[in-house]
Amino acid sequence: MSADLLAVDGLVAGYGAAPVLHAVDLRVPAGTITAVVGANGAGKTTLLRTLSGMLRPTAGRVLLDGEDLRGTPVEQLVRRGMAHVPEGRGVIGELTVEENLRLGALWRRDRTDAARALDEIYQLFEPLARRRRHLGHQLSGGERQMLALGRALVARPRLLLLDEPSLGLAPRVVAQTMALLRNLRDNAGLTVLLVEQNVRSALAVADQGVVMSLGRVVTTAPADRLRDDADLRHAYLGF
Template sequence: MSAPDLLVVRGLVAGYGATPVLRAVDLTVPAGTIAAVVGANGAGKTTLLRALSGMIRPAAGQVLLAGEDLRGTPVEQLVRRGMAHVPEGRGVISELTVDENLRLGGLWRRDRADAGRALDEVYELFEPLARRRRHLGHQLSGGERQMLALGRALVGRPRLLLLDEPSLGLAPRVVARTMALLRQLRDRTGLTVLLVEQNVRSALAVADQGVVMSLGRVVVAAPAATLRDDDDLRHAYLGF
């Protein structure tokens, strides 16, 4: 099982202002797998996602998506390359309805018929959203907002999904359901996921690959199972 690498990151340096948060990050994510980036607060996990989607401009390094260099691609073009980024706090637009939020995820697509099909699929996948189409974003519960943000990304039929802290502020039951859904999407549609998590246990439980970041660098990249089972590694980098 040697899938081609969908995402290749080489020597990525990025940050805010003069001090880089990321210092030469290297990372590869094979197509159709889930990679979980874990690490302490301030390790640069969120910055990594923001640099990948172009929300902050990398100072150096290379990001290849399916072999294409993403350097200089405007943020709003990345959905067209197949990258979807669900930001921290999830970015549901409170003033828009559920249906409007979801449709927004597919508006850029030329293939209107398939955008409509993708929307229907998301409503099938997240049945509570279908019952709340006309509700405004701010009327939803935390779990529903999570579904909405995830569903909105899926309407664009991405190849690579970047997820920032999907478990943040959610009940364990909802977290478990989200993680199960990611696996299901990977198996069924070949979706590739790069997931950033504080919740190390559930992230490593769902992921194929575990990536440990510390102080702006990747210190370990290993099969998630290895990280889970290797006590020394866990103690050294994850503190449990």
Template sequence: MTGTELLSVRGLVAGYGAAPVLRTIDLSIPVGTITAVVGANGAGKTTLLRTLSGLVRPSAGQIRLDGEELGRLPVEHRVRRGMAHVPEGRGVIAELTVEENLRLGGLWRRDRADVRRALDEVYQLFEPLARRRRHAGHQLSGGERQMLALGRALVARPRLLLLDEPSLGLAPRVTAQIMALLRQLRNNAGLTVLLVEQNVRSALSVADQGVVMSLGRVVIDTAAAELRDDDQLRHAYLGF
């Protein structure tokens, strides 16, 4: 793990229409770490990821990826600079096959040989997808669809993965597998992950850094181990 900052967010304000959801968010995400963003429903966690990826336009503040100001860059330009977003609900295209869905992650990339290598790597990570590569998205289980959404993002070779509620609706065994994969990607590939997750115990078990949001603000930003181990903090902000 390194202390070099990959993502810097300063004074970020964003919302929908005239109603602000994010209220002056400051974040610093180091390279090669997993940061878990937790908090109650309505805290602004999903809006934070949508704003970082360009789906929501901020009204104030800065977003810098590896020192580069993203400003008002559209989604596709952020992807080219190394940011990938797996939204809540997985976003698999049901009519396309597993392989066709995966190839969407590399559409913008010119190095076709490396796209092929990336596909092979995803099949090695997710053996169920390799067995079902000719199956349509609607034929997959919930866990397999989550694997497919993650795999498609990885084909883009991101430096920063924004991951929204990957455990939603999944069995505990599948959730544990996904969290173990995130740890593996951090340790072996140096991937940086910003993870929004309602399953707080699971998220903090793999995270290096823990961020608690409440009513559109960051109220705690500390080591994940401190959140895991401090009963007073957990009871006050996380309800367990």
């Protein structure tokens, strides 16, 4: 397997005085999809928020390609190659599709390549090209998901943090989203850390799975092994 692009050691984080993550260790190999799964309240979203700089950890370290990210401003995280699509997608409804996408290139230094990346997103997501002048609140749920992903990809990340992409979407759109992630991994070398309540879909597309419970990592294993481990699925994943 590839060298680790993301390494997390002993991560502790939470809200106020209440820790949510307890000494989390995690490895994400470059060019792979890692699915983080577990019940509600397991700490999955808190993990992504901490990795992306939205929350400051109280202990532990986060390394991106060997570089310690502690104290790094969010805009520098983007420049170093990390993009975060939060739960709920974060599309700004009062801005047009194109304005939302341009926000993803805000911290890009290479303006020419930023324009090229925008064109590539329109090729990847044809419905967005047709609706580029529509406001975010005029889009369907599936189109908003495309827009949130597109805005992250405009920054040309090496590591994509993706939180609950299937939330509220029709099964057909979920399948398309997972197929897109697989395509980006295989053809663009994108590394994905995927938090997902739809465990079957997540493990079907992932290379490895990380099971969390009550803010701790219970186990890390190849995704197909987790799918086949009935005891683990019944204990932590609910199927």
